[in-house]
Amino acid sequence: MSKLYIDIGSTYFKVSQKGNIEQYFRNFDKNILDDLNSKCSTIVNQYSKEDIHICSSANGGLSTLIVGLTNSFSLKYAINIAFNSGINIIDTVLYSKLESEPVPLEVIDVVIVVGGIDSVEKVFDEKLLNYLEKVNYQNITYVGSAKNRDFLIQNLENIVVLENIISDKLQIQEEALKHYLTDLYQSDIVGKEDIKQLYEITSNQIYSTPYIVNRSLPKINERLDVANPFIVVDIGGATTDIHYSRDLVNDNILTENGYDRLVFKKLGVYKSRESLVHTAKNNEFVFELLEYLNVTENILEEESTKATKTLMQLAIFLVLYKVSKHHGQYVELNLDILNSIVLTGGITKVLTQEEVEDIVLFFYKKILQFHHAPTTLLDSNYEIWTYGI
Amino acid sequence: MKVVTGVVGNDIHVVANRLIDISLEERGFEVFNLGVNTYLEEFMDAVIETDADVLLISSLNGEAEGWCRDLQILKSQYDFKNVTFMIGGNLGVGEMDPEQLVPKFQSYGFDLVFHQVDLNVGLDSLEAFLEAR
Numbered sequence: 001m002s003k004l005y006i007d008i009g010s011t012y013f014k015v016s017q018k019g020n021i022e023q024y025f026r027n028f029d030k031n032i033l034d035d036l037n038s039k040c041s042t043i044v045n046q047y048s049k050e051d052i053h054i055c056s057s058a059n060g061g062l063s064t065l066i067v068g069l070t071n072s073f074s075l076k077y078a079i080n081i082a083f084n085s086g087i088n089i090i091d092t093v094l095y096s097k098l099e100s101e102p103v104p105l106e107v108i109d110v111v112i113v114v115g116g117i118d119s120v121e122k123v124f125d126e127k128l129l130n131y132l133e134k135v136n137y138q139n140i141t142y143v144g145s146a147k148n149r150d151f152l153i154q155n156l157e158n159i160v161v162l163e164n165i166i167s168d169k170l171q172i173q174e175e176a177l178k179h180y181l182t183d184l185y186q187s188d189i190v191g192k193e194d195i196k197q198l199y200e201i202t203s204n205q206i207y208s209t210p211y212i213v214n215r216s217l218p219k220i221n222e223r224l225d226v227a228n229p230f231i232v233v234d235i236g237g238a239t240t241d242i243h244y245s246r247d248l249v250n251d252n253i254l255t256e257n258g259y260d261r262l263v264f265k266k267l268g269v270y271k272s273r274e275s276l277v278h279t280a281k282n283n284e285f286v287f288e289l290l291e292y293l294n295v296t297e298n299i300l301e302e303e304s305t306k307a308t309k310t311l312m313q314l315a316i317f318l319v320l321y322k323v324s325k326h327h328g329q330y331v332e333l334n335l336d337i338l339n340s341i342v343l344t345g346g347i348t349k350v351l352t353q354e355e356v357e358d359i360v361l362f363f364y365k366k367i368l369q370f371h372h373a374p375t376t377l378l379d380s381n382y383e384i385w386t387y388g389i
Numbered sequence: 390m391k392v393v394t395g396v397v398g399n400d401i402h403v404v405a406n407r408l409i410d411i412s413l414e415e416r417g418f419e420v421f422n423l424g425v426n427t428y429l430e431e432f433m434d435a436v437i438e439t440d441a442d443v444l445l446i447s448s449l450n451g452e453a454e455g456w457c458r459d460l461q462i463l464k465s466q467y468d469f470k471n472v473t474f475m476i477g478g479n480l481g482v483g484e485m486d487p488e489q490l491v492p493k494f495q496s497y498g499f500d501l502v503f504h505q506v507d508l509n510v511g512l513d514s515l516e517a518f519l520e521a522r
Contacts (some may be wrong), residue, residue, distance in 0.1 A: 069437055069438060070433075070434035070437050070438055071430070071434060072430060072431045072434035072435070073434055073435065073438045074438065096466065096467060115438065116438055116439075116440070117438060117439050119439075119440075120438070120439065120440040121440075166438060169421070170421055170423075170435060170438065170439065250426070
């Protein structure tokens with residue numbers, strides 16, 4: 001018996017069976033299950049609960065606060081694992097600066113405390129407890145030195161202690177924390193009424209879509225015409241995700257998967273439109289880009305198909321710029337050796353292949369001074385997620 | 390005793406790095422080798438994460454002078470008072486006066502500085518320094 005795959009997005013839901021994918025606009029007057037049943041109950045009813053697999057990016061996801069000992073190891077490793085687990089909202093605090101850092105005002109879904117290899121003693125003390133007393137959090141996990149576990153267990157109620165994410169050779173160990181965060185995401189969405197109802201049609205775990213996309217990456221070049229190293233850029237309504245091959249990064253992280261994820265939570269075309277425009281206006285190359293596209297700055301304030309297209313093109317440019325060597329952020333990708341760019345998400349419904357190629361070529365010529373650009377591929381069928389579910 | 394080691398900056402002399410790793414292990418140290426192309430901040434962070442006793446930086450292409458000048462600033466941001474800071478290799482570009490180089494690196498914050506000195510001589514000195522400490 002074949003399987004039925006369903007992806008619940010913030011604007012569409014997609015239903016895939018036997019390699020055929022159908023997409024439906026969400027009707028926000030109905031809950032997800034009713035909406036799904038009204039549009040494709042005939043398909044859904046053909047499958048047993050065991051054969052229906054669902055992923056969702058519709059319910060926001062978890063907010064995370066990471067307290068770590070150093071930028072190069074504990075914070076870096078924890079951020080990497082959190083992004084790969086499908087988490088979008090991540091704040092970090094360096095333990096040595098804990099007392100001078102402002103305490104987050106909003107409720108944090110999960111606090112992650114990390115630092116030290118297993119043999120290191122007394123990494124965390126009263127300073128951590130005093131800080132955490134002021135933080136409004138729902139879950140807390142400790143993934144640091146084994147010799148600090150007892151202190152934290154004794155002093156922090158409900159703390160979940162997991163395997164240290166830093167090995168004795170200072171390498172990343174991601175599995176335990178990744179499972180914990182993925183399970184937490186599941187319990188979070190199960191608690192949400194809309195998603196809870198979906199368990200009426202499936203007996204399988206509902207995963208976050210970014211986690212599933214990340215899992216599908218090793219299979220992409222078996223199914224699509226892309227060459228390694230490649231990146232997958234998912235430009236959606238609220239955020240922009242970039243999934244990249246680790247061949248493009250020169251750092252100290254070695255993961256088994258070989259692909260990582262980075263989220264720009266303020267680069268979306270609908271819900272985060274204002275911050276996208278703000279970022280664009282502050283970029284020194286954007287006015288040249290607008291001229292290249294034959295539009296004026298006023299387009300950024302307009303509500304039209306042309307304006308949406310321009311914003312999408314700006315989003316592609318800004319994402320590439322933010323991961324390039326010209327912008328020292330969390331991750332710098334070696335775009336010089338990039339062979340393929342795969343675009344997925346809402347952007348594939350708005351831009352044509354030529355419009356995407358145009359903007360990528362502009363970036364490569366203007367910023368990297370190249371005469372050619374990587375090949376681009378639009379996942380117009382929006383099928384990449386089905387490889388990983 | 391724990392030692393964090395590696396090659397600083399844009400320097401890919403991996404053979405020398407491996408020899409240092411092996412020599413340190415032979416002498417009974419627990420080694421955390423960050424390899425080549427390592428930034429100063431990563432060295433310091435590795436010392437913190439491992440609670441290392443020694444940071445041994447090597448450099449062969451002579452660029453350590455530029456890469457290590459912020460050591461004092463980084464040292465001031467954390468309690469490193471029980472850590473021994475050592476650097477060795479080829480520490481200058483062109484024809485440098487070794488008598489000027491050693492004090493310069495000491496002023497950067499290194500306890501032990503070895504410019505074009507045999508590896509075993511340097512490690513003997515390290516052991517003697519740790520014993521005296």
